[in-house]
Amino acid sequence: MHAISNSGDKLTLRSEIVFEAIKLLLTTTTKMNKDTLFLLAPGFEDKNRQEYCPECAEIWGLISYYPFVKETIEVVYQPISKPRSAIVRALGEENQNCPTLMLNDSSPVFSDCGIQVNNGRTFINNAKDIGRYLARKFGTPYPRGT
Incomplete structure (x- = not known):
């Protein structure tokens, strides 16, 4: 994990984590519904x-x-x-x-x-x-x- 000094970078990293979590949830849900x-x-x-x-x-x-x-x-x-x-x-x-x-x-x-x-x-x-x-x-x- 990278050290982040800029608050804008923190927001970007948090957004990426949220996006990855949503992607994982959608993939899991889609597979479960097949x-x-x-x-x-x-x-x-x-x-x-x-x-x-x-x-x-x-x-x-x-x-x-x-x-x-x-x-x-x-x-x-x-x-x-x-x-x-x-x-x-x-x-x-x-x-x-x-x-x-x-x-x-x-x-x-x-x-x-x-x-x-x-x-x-x-x-x-x-x-x-x-x-x-x-x-x-x-x-x-x-x-x-x-």
């Missing part, structure tokens, strides 16, 4: 070859089409092997499917989006319903066939 999207990591090893999950790729493509949606989601990659510990901790052993979108407490709930609840957590565990949910929440196009 929904969590569990996806299988692309290029996993299964059946003696590299594979990817088509449903996970569909959702990754959707949020890549719409960066403003992607900014509201925390993506957590899961292994192909089970148990998938991050999902099990949040949703229970019976809910390890990927893709799964776990909604934060302030996210809206729509009755036509396949929403489920377990362990006090609200989630959607298939690509079509996740796509429908994101369309309802953000006004993006709906998945074909829904």
